Amino acid sequence: MTYAKITGWGKCVPPAVLTNDDLSKFVDTSDEWILSRTGIQERRITHVELSELATLAAKRALAAAGLEGSDLDLIILATASGDSLIPNTASAVQRNIGACNAAAFDQNAACSGFLYGLQMGTAMIKSGVNRRVLVIGADRLNYYINWADRASAVLFGDGAGAVILEASDDACGLLAAKLGCDPERRDILEVQGPGTYVDRFHTSACYNIAFEGPEIFKRAINGMNSACQTALSDAGMSGSDIDVIIPHQANLRIIQTLAKKMGVGMEKVMVNIHKYGNTSAASVAIALCEAVEEGRIQAGSNILSAAFGAGLTYAGVVIKW
Ligand code: ACO
Numbered sequence: 001m002t003y004a005k006i007t008g009w010g011k012c013v014p015p016a017v018l019t020n021d022d023l024s025k026f027v028d029t030s031d032e033w034i035l036s037r038t039g040i041q042e043r044r045i046t047h048v049e050l051s052e053l054a055t056l057a058a059k060r061a062l063a064a065a066g067l068e069g070s071d072l073d074l075i076i077l078a079t080a081s082g083d084s085l086i087p088n089t090a091s092a093v094q095r096n097i098g099a100c101n102a103a104a105f106d107q108n109a110a111c112s113g114f115l116y117g118l119q120m121g122t123a124m125i126k127s128g129v130n131r132r133v134l135v136i137g138a139d140r141l142n143y144y145i146n147w148a149d150r151a152s153a154v155l156f157g158d159g160a161g162a163v164i165l166e167a168s169d170d171a172c173g174l175l176a177a178k179l180g181c182d183p184e185r186r187d188i189l190e191v192q193g194p195g196t197y198v199d200r201f202h203t204s205a206c207y208n209i210a211f212e213g214p215e216i217f218k219r220a221i222n223g224m225n226s227a228c229q230t231a232l233s234d235a236g237m238s239g240s241d242i243d244v245i246i247p248h249q250a251n252l253r254i255i256q257t258l259a260k261k262m263g264v265g266m267e268k269v270m271v272n273i274h275k276y277g278n279t280s281a282a283s284v285a286i287a288l289c290e291a292v293e294e295g296r297i298q299a300g301s302n303i304l305s306a307a308f309g310a311g312l313t314y315a316g317v318v319i320k321w
Contacts, residue, residue: 004125004133004173006321008067008164010060011289012053013157013276014046020154027153034154039252043157043277045142049083051092053160054138057285058097061134061162069097072164073130075104076121078113078281080191080310081140082106093136102134110189111248111309113137113281114161115179115317121165122174136162139280144191144207152209155250157277161285172300176234177317178227182219188212189310220254220308225261227316228306232262235318239263241302242318244291248307249273249283258306270296280309297321 019042020031034040046053054077062069075090082089090104109116114137121133138160147153165173193207224247232238239262247255252273259269270291279286284307291297303319 002126002128003168003171004122004165005168005170006163006173006319007166008061008063008065009162009289009292010057010064011159011161011286012056012060013159013286014044014048014053016045017042018045023154027147027150029150029154038155039271039273040154040277041274044159046140046158050079050081050138050140051083051089051096053140053158054089054093054136054162055096057138057160057162058093058134058136061164062097065164065166067132067164069099070101072099072102072132072134074121074124074133075099075102076117076133076135077104077106078109078117078135078137079106079139080108080110080113080280081143099134109309109313110311111250111278111280111283112179112307112313112315113309114285115177115305115307115315116313118163118174118317119177119179125165125167131167133165134162135165136160137281137283137285139282141209141280144193144209146208149208151213152211155278157279159276159279159282159286161282161289163285163288172320175318175320176231177315178230178234179315180223180227180313182223182312182314185215185219186311188215189312216312217251217254219312220250220314221257221261223308223312223314224258224306224316227314228262228304231316231318232304237302237318242304243268243301244296244303245269246284246287246291246303246305248309249276249287250278262304283307
């Protein structure tokens with residue numbers, strides 16, 4: 001049987017740090033409000049194109065795997081904030097890393113995008129279509145921020161993370177995945193402005209991220225909990241088998257609630273929201289890289305990862321390292 005082993009990983013977070021106190025100087029908010037409601041202390045922001053962040057993460061993942069760009073068959077870039085709609089941003093990354101033999105496309109499942117990409121890349125390898133796949137999660141949601149709207153201005157950070165999947169006989173990689181989407185209230189989280197649905201917002205120049213926080217909170221927990229339970233069951237595991245949880249970093253209270261529902265103590269949960277805020281599709285990928293860098297993930301570790309995002313998409317996956 002063929003598995004899709006994760007052989008390389010890399011992240012790129014921009015160097016510029018925007019703290020809660022910095023934000024309080026031009027947004028009507030406070031460090032106390034942001035920290036107590038979300039767990040965020042600071043975030044990274046940048047003005048470079050998304051493809052630059054994604055390229056750096058990709059180059060680091062290739063180096064860790066000992067591969068060249070030309071070794072890749074496929075590039076999946078999960079993002080909701082690419083350089084342009086046409087052409088896709090994956091092709092810019094492809095050019096930058098010299099992946100002359102690869103197919104490349106963007107995919108938008110918002111903050112769940114990296115886990116969606118991981119399952120798609122794994123399926124391509126398991127089916128025998130591809131042997132080496134680059135999956136990137138990258139977002140620059142601060143591009144869409146209306147800084148006069150304090151509800152959204154405090155939540156997001158920019159960044160990118162990437163992994164290399166390679167065909168392997170080792171029984172590792174993505175063992176089980178449950179992806180889903182709950183469209184009933186797809187209106188509770190949206191970027192207003194870009195897209196063809198302009199009649200509704202009468203604007204294409206001024207963007208805004210609008211959301212109903214409490215409703216997202218409830219639906220995110222329900223979606224991730226059911227997806228994780230299904231993935232665990234499909235992998236023949238329970239919460240006690242899990243060594244590390246890598247959750248989407250949108251809110252510390254959501255992360256704590258999910259860990260409790262999984263029966264896993266917070267000491268096993270990777271948390272970096274205090275440093276980066278919500279980096280959307282990059283969030284799980286960056287947290288995964290940092291968990292490896294910190295030695296929290298070792299060969300054979302069982303990882304449970306969960307995410308939710310606009311749509312409302314959600315995902316729960318079990319990975320053996
Ligand atoms: N600083 C100070 N006060 C603020 C701020 C701010 N940055 N933002 C909102 N407030 C005020 C509001 O105006 C409101 O004041 P009022 O009671 O006088 O009307 C009060 O704080 C409470 O506002 P809520 O929106 O109800 O705040 P809540 O406790 O729900 O926290 C939060 C908001 C952190 C977004 C929470 O709902 C949450 O984490 N939701 C899930 C995650 C989420 O929605 N993330 C954003 C979308 S991205 C994604 O989910 C993938």
